[in-house]
Amino acid sequence: MEIHVPEDHPRYQSISVREHLVEAVAQNVVAPAGLIAHGRGEAFDYLCGEDTPPPALDAIAAAAACLLLARHPVLSINGNFAALCAEDIVKLSGAARAPMEINLFYRSPEREHAIEKTLRDAGAADILGIGDAASETVPEIGSERRRIDPRGIGAADVVFVPLEDGDRTEGLIAMGKTVITVDLNPLSRTARKASITVVDNITRVIPLLIQEIDRLKNLNKDECIAILRDFDNKQNLKAVLDFIADRLRSFSFEGE
16 A cells, blocks of 8 residues: 655654555565564654754764774675665765675575665675575574674674664674664663664664765874774763753653
8 A cells, every 4th residue: 555645744754764664575675573673763763853863973973983994894784774775875885895794683585685686776786695605603693693794794893783683783792893883772782782883863874974984084094093982882872861861851841
């Protein structure tokens, strides 16, 4: 059933994204459980005012510096990420010199190829982690997410792991890798265990991250190192929680 969402609807963007993900489920790009994950994230987006929290800008700067300083950064792609950001993923891959690797909890050849097609339609050339190419494993993980490509995540020093994925985050950290994540839930295990957490909607983060990478490319290496050194993920998460709490407190006085 096709749903028309008027552009002047106050929930236009959110509903449009939701409907796009429903279509992506039908195309086998997004697993049905991915809709639940989106709804959970959407709830936190309401708390943030559906806008980028100020602390997220500092995290984006740290993420950009980390990607530029990395020896072999890799973008880990799941269904929701591909469905929401395919064109921007391709742009980010080019800007950060970071190959793309498909990594799925609900893994099947059909989903792998559906996501591969989505990325190729957006301009991607080389995509890792498909089929037998995912021949290594993350020791700490029991699910299908343990399967990684030795040319990609297996060899990476920095892995960009968007959206909630606590097991994989912990497993990659245990392997000595730096993990950058994007998660609207600042209380999730992913957010708390990652090296750098951007608390914001993925559709807003990727364009901002590309812009920040382009800006930092004009700095010298020492300046990027300083940005990364001055970033504290725990303090940044605390700042996000303070931002949300202050925002909620401001509502409690409305109408008094």
